[in-house]
Amino acid sequence: MQPADLPLIPLLDGTHAVVQADEVAGTSARLFLTLTRATPAQTPSPLGAADVIAVITINTTDVPWPIAGYDAIPRLTAPLSDAQTTPQDPAIAEALANALHGLYPWDGFPDPAFFDAFLTGPRPDTIRLTSQMP
DSSP: OOTTEEEEEEOTTSOEEEEEEEEEETTEEEEEEEEEEEOTTSOOOOOOGGGOOEEEEEEOTTOOOOEEEEOOOOOOOSOOOHHHHSOBOHHHHHHHHHHHTTSSOTTOSSSTTGGGGGBSSSOOTTOOOGGGOO
């Protein structure tokens, strides 16, 4: 994974969430998560700062996600939190992406507000809590 890459995180409904690698250093990469979806055969449209709804840094060792292309990296104006810069397992990024798209409960972790620390703004309307899941 390289800066500006557009990895596709697999979602539970068979689609993929478009994310963008911001900074890559050694075995970690900071990713910008969006509500944009694509398939591995598509080249996603360029992302803007307004598309970024969450930021997470992951350990990139053995990340199996396809790269759909690359594009200019949007610049965020708000400072990043410790949670957004501390490397997480890629499985956390997958759970976060699925929760952002309403496919996994937002409060599905032992700390029900765990995912809030990765947001760049308010909770998106797409999220669902455990009580709202089928």
